[in-house]
Amino acid sequence: MDKATEKYSKEKFQRVHVREELSEELTRPQLSFWKDAWLRLSKNKGAIGGLIVILLIVALALVGPLMNDYKMDEANYDAAYLPPKVPGLGWLGLDGMQTYEVQGTTVDDAVQRGITGYEIEEQYVLNTEVVEEPNESNDNYYKVAMEVDIYAAKGLDDTYYWFGTDNMGRDLWTRIWKGTQISLLIGVLAALIDMVIGVLYGGISGYYGGRTDNIMQRIIEVLSGIPNLVIVILMIMLLDPGLTAIIIALSITGWIGMARIVRGQVMKLKGQEFVLAARTLGANDKRILMKHLIPNVLSVIIINTMFTIPSAIFFESFLSFIGLGLVPPDASLGTLIDTAFDDYRVYPYMLVFPAVIISLLMIGFNILADGMRDALDPKMRR
Amino acid sequence: MDPILDVKNLNVTFDTYGGKVQAVRGVNFSLKKGETLAIVGESGSGKSVTTKALMGLIKKPAGKIPEGEILFDGKDLAKLDNKQMQKIRGKDLSMIFQDPMTSLNPTMKIGKQIMEGLILHQKLSKQQAKERALELLNLVGIPYPEKRMNQYPHQFSGGMRQRVVIAIALACNPKVLIADEPTTALDVTIQAQIIELMKDIQKKMDTSIIFITHDLGVVANVADRVAVMYAGKIVEIGTVDDVFYNPKHPYTWGLLGSLPTVDSNEEKLMAIPGTPPDLIHPPKGDAFAARNEFALAIDFEEEPPMFKVSDTHSAATWLLHENAPDIEPPATVKKRMAGISVEGERQS
Amino acid sequence: MKQEKILEVKDLKQHFDAGKKGVIKAVDGISFDIYRGETFGLVGESGCGKSTTGRTIIRLYNATNGEVIFNGKDVHSAKSKKDLKAFNRQMQMIFQDPYASLNPRMTVKDIIAEGMDIHGLAKNDQEKTARVHELLETVGLNKQHASRYPHEFSGGQRQRIGIARALAVDPEFIIADEPISALDVSIQAQVVNLLKELQQERGLTYLFIAHDLSMVKYISDRIAVMYAGRIVELAESDELYNNPLHSYTKSLLSAIPVPDPEFERNRERVLFDHSSYNPEGSELREVKAGHWVLCTEEEMKQYQV
Structure with missing residues (x-):
């Protein structure tokens, strides 16, 4: 009984003045959008795994060829077909x-x-x-x-070919990492070109709308109606085979997906009230595009680009594999697999290494892109 | 009379990447047969989550019911798994959602959507289900039901769609109907029609209704009893007259005071300052204390228990403790408490 | 006392081309005046054209027909950049959706300062920051909030940021397009109180667009009721509330739920037959001093009895 009265003593029932500012305070720590997205991504084990795999492969692709004295096009017929x-x-x-x-x-x-x-x-x-x-x-x-x-x-007791050699006695370690370099370069360049063209095209089409949009969309429809492979083959026949030809061939229709996505986003955003607010404040088109539309489409652009890279790498390998890709002695993961495919029953190591690397790249990029989509998805935040 | 639904110490939490949100923190109420209980509160007060828990719609694994019982028909719904819940959901308990646009399947004819539940739960034949569907469309006041049965949702206006949603919810003669802001997306004149319809149906079918809303005007119209929720708790519960004419909790005062009365043109509205607390870190003591102009020292230390005002009415505020100072509700609320005459003048 | 007109809307029409379905007449010939320093309420149900009216007045849409005369100048014929910029400073807008009306990638400071940046109102960053802090205080927020992003705020706080953004260019006239309909009840009162205070301090004129008649009645001096793209009734708010004439206004008023159980038990709704509405031959006529109703000549005589 005493305890109860003590606990609820009269002093505790004094009125307290509430400070109004206090109730407006924000209790959560301050986070910008990108910091927040990074936090989210870093909690996604799969995505971080993917990121590590990609970084490792990129590092090896850059450093690998320098780690021994062989050159990628140095043929040595005495040392042909050596296992790792x-x-x-x-x-x-x-x-x-x-x-x-x-x-x-x-x-x-x-x-x-x-x-x-x-x-x-x-x-x-x-x-x-x-x-x-x-x-x-x-x-x-x-x-x-x-x-x-x-x-x-073969009298090569003290020689070591880490990944073995190919049919012409070239060191596969050097060739594979050089090839990875080329594949990555093709993937990234193609994705970047897709991004630039796609964002510009989609942005203009979506922002101006009406007739402009109508015409631009019809052009896209015509382009996407032609089978991809046909365009690529035509391009490669037209241009000299090589890196440039492949990148141009990949980009010529590759931007369509990006353009469509950006257009949809821009059309949705331009009717949003914050854009209207900027217009009532007197903002011009440039300001609205640069300050309001592009920053808000950026996450979608990044996610889409992340998905484009692996598909470009894969498409290049596919082209090389069917003989439309790089011309030897240049190597990409695709051409390496193509060469290895001829003797893979006797010399499986020639196929295994590039195949594993390309698979890891594809999985890594896709998982990372997936994680980034979750981390950047505006629907998940309020 | 025994309550048809009894909720005891219900707690619901959600794991988010920012931390664990304690969305509902110990809610108690019961529902009698044929009555309408309105749950009022602001967004984030836990009113929708409470009803989702009743319906077994808390998404696992992020959402959990760590504590509490939901007694219905001798069963504790909180312990049932999804499969068992599915038998009850739509049959004994049905729900009407806020947005009639999204709660109907746009690719399915209206008639089929109503018949679906009938065939599933009541094992009716197709012909029987069709007859019953026609009956239901008549009941909810949709003209030309034979023709309307074969139309798609997009051919209906917002108000008509909500009527269809209600027909679907009523299909299996549910014992409890949960309506989560059923009129918020509608215009006032349509809102009035839908509310009238629901009251009418309740009279005919003797269903119990839990009506979630933030609109005190709607509450005054539909409710027999009212529960006011704040920060995951019921802070005041009583009959509609108790809560409107004799409110005890300062939050209820704030809600009532923040609405203009007909002759309050010149006065300032009694706004509640600040914003509701973050339920990842619920404050110590009374969650409303920081926004309460009548806060007592103890509010910041200990959570107030439910104090009984009368048999039907209780409120969770230390102001009702015997040691508390006498505090009068603010003037605007007092006027509202005597409100009948104020509002009455308008019509004359 | 004859008040000074700040805005005159004359026979404003806004038609949208809806392809095969023909033309949607969102706003179909409305006229009204707004006096300096008053709050003019525009109410109606969804789809009646009230928001379109607001957006057309502020030039987010180009009017199909009609004039909008603001401070004696027709804003829809103004073409020079200078005139338009001046207009943008004088007339501002507060939007409905607190979640969509702030750019999620900008800090609160950048959002509020956008108008100052566009019109070059601040000489340097220091001055800009000081002004943003001042505005935040005006709307009841803290200085510390300036560096935060919109998603960290609640709906009511966001709406106040939106108000601060509009105030940053020192407008005379603000169009509030359903500024409270997305907010919780207790927060609505905060925003309405703030709008009223600002009006007193700064002599602002409001066009307050809403569907919630009770709040509009509270904040407005005069109210216009819109239905199907036209104004059906316009009067001082007490007059409109106590003595509605048009049957649509009557049905609208009788449908508002009132937070008073006793009143609700005795409520009787007036029904409005939408199919019988035919504005042909009707125009807005002054039935009593200051009380206008959309009617024909004969109907007017009936109203006046």
């Missing part, structure tokens, strides 16, 4: 061992055929293993896996 060999990483399979699959009526016959066929001395054959016993389907031949120390066999 890295000092100290033999346990990872990067031990310079080449496994050939040979056939013969007996195990010995198979090995002998292999030795003559691949021109190796017998002492370098380290291991043989029967893969398949004779049976109906293989015409009663033995199938034998023959492990060969191919570096020693």
Whole structure:
């Protein structure tokens, strides 16, 4: 009883003067849009993972070719078709061992055929293993896996090709990272060109509206009606094959998506009350575009560009793969895969490395772009 | 009489990237058969979240009900999973949303949308469902129901659409109808029609209604009882006459005082200063204290409990404690409390 | 006492081309005057053309027909940049949606100072900052708020920032386009009180557009009721409220919910038959001194009885 009265003593029921300013105070810490977006992004584990993968690949693409003395177009026919060999990483399979699959009526016959066929001395054959016993389907031949120390066999004991060599004996480590450089360059340049053209085209079309918009949209419709591949092939036939040709070919229709998105956004924004407010204050077109429209479309532009980069890289690889891309000795991830594809059953390492890198790039960019969309999406904030 | 719905110490939280929002912080109320309970409050007061909790529409995993019971028909709705809830939702409990544009499927004919629930919950045949749908459209006052059945939502005006929404909500004779700002998106004349319709239907079907709104005028019209919510809590609850003619909580005073009366042209409106608190970090003590011109020292230290004013009326403010000083409500509110005559003059 | 007219709207029409559906007559020939220092309320339901009227007056749209004479000059015929800029300073607007009316990528300071930047009202950044702080104080916010972004504020605070932006160029006339309809009740009162205070301090003239008749009645000196692109009734606010003549005004008034249970129990609604409305041959006629109704000659005689 005493406690209760003490707790609710009369003093506690004094009136307090409330300061009005106090109730207007903002309790949350101050955050600009970009800081806030970064905070959001940094909490997204996938996106950060993607970002790290991309940064690693970019760093290796820049530094990789400088890490050994081979040049990307330095052919050495004595060292052709060497598997990857890295000092100290033999346990990872990067031990310079080449496994050939040979056939013969007996195990010995198979090995002998292999030795003559691949021109190796017998002492370098380290291991043989029967893969398949004779049976109906293989015409009663033995199938034998023959492990060969191919570096020693070619007298290159102290040489190390980290990712192996290709059919002309060029160092794949150097070529792959150079190729990654080129692929990234194509992706980024194509995306940037798409962005510039798309933003300008879409911005003008959306902002001025009416007749201007009508005409500009019809042009886009016609352009997007022509199959992409047809335009690209025509462009590449018209121009000399090479980097410029590919970038131009990629950009010639690539900006359409960006233009459409920007137009839609601008049309939506220009009727918003903050734009009307600027107009009643007497702001001119330039001010409205620069201060009000573009900053608000920026996040969409960035997200879209982030998605364009991997698709441009992929499209270039696809073109190279079907033989419309860079001309050797220039390399991109696509041309490397194309070359490797011819012998991938015997020399799978030639295919594995560029394929893994391009896959990592695609996944990395897509996850990062996805994370950025979540982080920048204006719908999620109030 | 036993209440049809009993909500006890309901808490709802949402995890956001800024922190945990305590949207509803211990709400108690009950609903009797055939009555209309209005829940009033500003945006962010937790009134919509409360009804979403009743309907089992709190989105997991961000939203949680860490504490509390929602007793309906001998079951605790707060503990049911989504599947069990689906059986109850639309059948025993139905909801009308604010925006009739978005609560109808634009690609489906009106008739089909009404029949859907009937076939699903009441296992009616197609023919029966169709007859019932016609009946419902008649009930909500849609002319030419046979023709209207085969039309799409875009062919209806805003008010007509809300009538369709109400017809869908009523399809399975729900025991409780929850209306979340059903008239806010409508013009005043249409609003008046919809409210009249809802009252009319309630009389015919004896449904209990929970009516969420921020418009005190609408409350005065529809409600039997009123709950005033602020910062996730009910601060005052009572019959409509209790709350309008004998308000006890300073927040209710503020709400009533911030509306102009017919002859208040020259006076300043009694605005409540500041903005509602951030429910990620709810303030210590009474959440309204910082905006309350009648704040007491204890308001900043301890949350006030519900003080009983009468059998039907209670309010959570320390002003009702025996040690509290006598504080008169502000003049404008007093005038409103005696309001009948003030408003009455207008019509004469 | 004859007051000075600040704004005269004469037979204003605003038609939008809606393609195959023909022409939408959003505003179809309205005329009214606004006197210096008064608050003129414009009410009506959604789609009646009240917002379009406001936007046409401030030149966000080019009028299809009619004149808007502001301070003795026809604003729709003004073409020179100088005239337009001067007009933009004298007439300002407060918008409806506190979430859409502030650019989310600009700080509060940049938002409020936009008018000063456009018209070169501040000599240097220091002066600009001082003025922004002063304006923030005027609308009841803190100096510290200047560096924040709009999304950190509540609806009522945002609306006050919008008011500060309009005030930054020292206008004489402000069009408030449903400035409180998106706000909570208690916050509405804050904004309305602020608008009233500002009017007294600065001698502002308001065109207050809204659908909430009770608030319009409170803030306005005179009210015009719009229906289907035309003004159906115009009178001093007490007169309109106590003695509505046009059947549409009557139905509108009878539909307003009043926060008084006893009154609500006894309310009787007046119904308005939308299909019977035919303004053909009707025009706005002065039935009593200062009380105008859209009617025909005969109807006018009935009203006057």
